[in-house]
Amino acid sequence: MSARTGRRSASPARDGGEEPPKESKSLRTIFQRKSPEEIAQRRSMLADLVRQTSELEEGRPWSGPTTAPAERGNEKASPAIARRVTADGPLRFASHFECGNLLSAKLVLSVPPKSGLAPIPGAAPGADLEYELLVDADTQSAQGHTQWFYFSVRNGGFCGTVQFRIVNLRKKKSLYQQGLQPFVFSTRKKQRGWEPFVCQAVSYSPSAKRGDKEGLRGDFHTLQWSYRIERKEDELFFAAYPPYTYSMMQSFLSCLEQEPAARAHFVRAELCRSIGQLPVPVLAISQGLRMEDADGCDESRAKAKYAIVITARQHPGEVVGSWAVQGLLRFLLGPTPAACRLREVYLFHVIPMVNVDGVVHGNSRCTLAGVDPNRVWHDPNPILHPVIFALKNHLRSLSQGLQPAATHHIGGSSSSSSSSVRGLEMFLDLHGHSAKFGCFFYGSNPTAHISNAVFPKMCSAISTDLSFEQCHWRCTRSHRKTARYVVYKQFGVKYTYTIECSLFAPVDTGAEGSEGHFTPSRVEFVGCAVGCGLALFFNVDLCSVAQACPRRLRPDTPSLPETLEQGGLPGSRPVPPGSAEAPEVQEEACVCEGLLLDLSCPRVLRARPWFQTEVLDTITAAEVLEGLTANYGEVVPDLARLTRDGSDDGGDSDGDDADEEERVRTKEATVSAAVASPTSGARRKAPCRDSPQAVAPKRANGKPVHAGKEEDREAEKPPESGEELAAPAGLAGRGVSSSPTPQSPSGRSRPRAPHRARSVDPRDSRLEAPARSAAEGERSGTQRLEI
DSSP states (O other): OOTTTOOOOSOGGGGTOOOOOOOEEEEEEEEETTSHHHHHHHHHHHHHHHHHHHHHHTTOOOOSOOOOHHHHTTOTTSOOOOSSOBTTBSOEEEOOSTTOOEEEEEEEEEEOTTSOOOOEEOOSTTOSEEEEEEEOOOTTOSSOOOOOOEEEEEOTTOOEEEEEEEEEEOOSSOGGGGTOOOEEEEGGGGGGOSBSSOOEEEEEEEOOOOOSTTOOOTTOEEEEEEEEEOSSSOEEEEESSOOOOHHHHHHHHHHHHHOHHHHTTEEEEEEEEOTTSOEEEEEEEOTTOSTTTOSSOHHHHHSOEEEEEEEEOSSTTOTHHHHHHHHHHHHHTSSOHHHHHHHHHEEEEEESOSOHHHHHHTOSSOOTTSOOGGGOTTSOOTTTOHHHHHHHHHHHHHHTTOOOGGGTTTTTTOGGGGGOEEEEEEEEEEEEESSSOSEEEEOSOTTOBGGGGHHHHHHHHHBTTBOGGGOBOOOOGGGTTSHHHHHHHHHOOSEEEEEEEESSOOOOOSSTTOSSOOOHHHHHHHHHHHHHHHHHHTTSOOOOOOSSOSSOOOSOOOOOOHHHHTTTOTTTSOOOTTOTTOOOOOSSOOTTBSSSBOTTSHHHHTTOTTBOHHHHTTOOHHHHHHHHHHHHTTBOOOHHHHTTOOOOOOSSTTOOHHHHHHHHHHHHHHHHHHHHOTTOTTTOOOOOTTSTTTTSOEEETTEEEOOSOHHHHHHHOOOSSSTTTSOOTTTTSSSOOSSSSOBOTTSOBOOOOSSOOOSSOTTSOOSSSOOOOHHHHHHHHHTOOOO
16 A cells, blocks of 8 residues: 555555466367358258159158158268367267258367466366357348257267357347247157256356457347256257258148048148249148048038138248147148038138248248348249249239139139139238247237237137237338238238247246146147137137047057157157146047047047137137127227237237337437437437337227328228228127027028128228229129128
């Protein structure tokens, strides 16, 4: 201490001691995705896919690689791992398989100070090894989307604790902050399937900026976890969620085609070819669709039906969409009485995987052109966006009552096959969410009639996994190029929804079945709940559950192949101890829970308490509509604001970082201009363009009050004709009329339609429908079925 200044000397040497030298760390790159060996293996994988798809055109079933981890464990292309520890460490990384996207792996080395020794493998406290990982950004994407990850590790003779750090993830908010963990698959423990809660010390935080060549950006985040390797000569797979690959989809569709009970009711066609020349399949489903397999179904086939279109996997990293569609297909093609009635009344067109290139290459959101496919629906380019271009034309044909080109051969060569479609009734687009809990719906018009909320409400009543409180109907400017808004606005389809499913767990409401997490098998039953909701909403049949199994037990139950069961189908899915979803062990196999599901069997739903079986045969759309009207009025509610939920992502696939950055830049520029302006007065902070203060309509006395720019008012204006805000003549109508005999507009009673209880023809002129000619309006008015 200095006597004059009273300050301690800055030099520790003057105090008679020196600070001990710190141990420095360096990184050794041991894996690169762009290495010649990795590129050669990826090219081989892509060549196998193209070869196998060409065999599909010849009518042969899919027999190529399914990329299941259990099969890749003995893959001859995998190099042998030496038992001795080299300078690169004991672990070997790979990501040359479908959905794999590891860019590089670096071993963390510790350099002892002033020892003159070579760097040695170092690790954080409690770990034997430490690796820093980078996942590859989406192909050709300027935004650098990084959210999905999938890679493998081979350990040779090493056993111990390893710490992994992925340092270039983009999302600010993630369910890893709420308890989600990476999924792990071990080839030495393949009977356990994908295990969700076997990692330790999981954290998600902003990445530290560095000045190295990688140039970690300030908006990157780090996902860190530790894993204990217990067995030698093992191959471990780490993924954000159990993957659902392109090969798994093709294998599942081939299984359906080989099952006689399913083959009679669906036809697989090719929608188009992707940029990578992979076929995009589309499934047409209706009762007795195949003439050669249909017995006694001529009457059902001859009827013109309304179409329901279901799409999934526009964003490759949202794997839950594929699992939900697989469950929905197992329900729709199964023997459940409600599913049979749906097939008789409606024509389903299902596109189970839209962005096939992105799935194969391990992208998070984009196609091979680096474009988010759910942001180009307003004007897709046939060269840059061939799948969206073909899919939009497909929907346009259905909305006009025409058979699309991809499915023109359905129904044989009869002259009436081209007119077997009456119009497009509903559009569902399935996505995944990485920041919220539960499953929920997004609509397209914040001023829609309350009847637009009946279907989401009924689905949430059927399964506690779906949360009505998280649904909303807002669609900001950045999301007016999405599928649901374009189909609603340009094609005049009233019921268009985006269905979001969390990658983690349902909303914990305290009710029975709301605990646990979303395994692939549980997500499949989300698709089943949507199917039951369709049957109840359109009043085709009740989804009642029988007192006993409606079919006899037999040991030769048709089931999914083992490669698909690895994702978590009953009997092989990973279930944490004490979980409410753990199925009871059954000595005999039930035919109702094989490849096709029969939800009328009590054994199927007995071990799934989140499925409200007592609601299936009692709920009606009339009661739901009456309750919604009493609680929220005549307009769909803005539940996010009513519950003060500030986590608004704009309503599509856990948001878009590019849109968020654009809003932030616009806000900062507006504030700077206000501060610099001499007439700015008090320099009040200007609201963001898409903020609730600037865009969202505020309700006063039950009427929407619009503010903001002209484009926002155009998208959210109330209906001019009053049809949207007026209660439809009987959603008292859609299976909800208390009167057994419907009334015509003239007041005279007429018999109910035999297969369809409709109140409003979707082709009637509405706010969302494009302008029609007077002849079209007159013709649609004469075809209206009112109840």
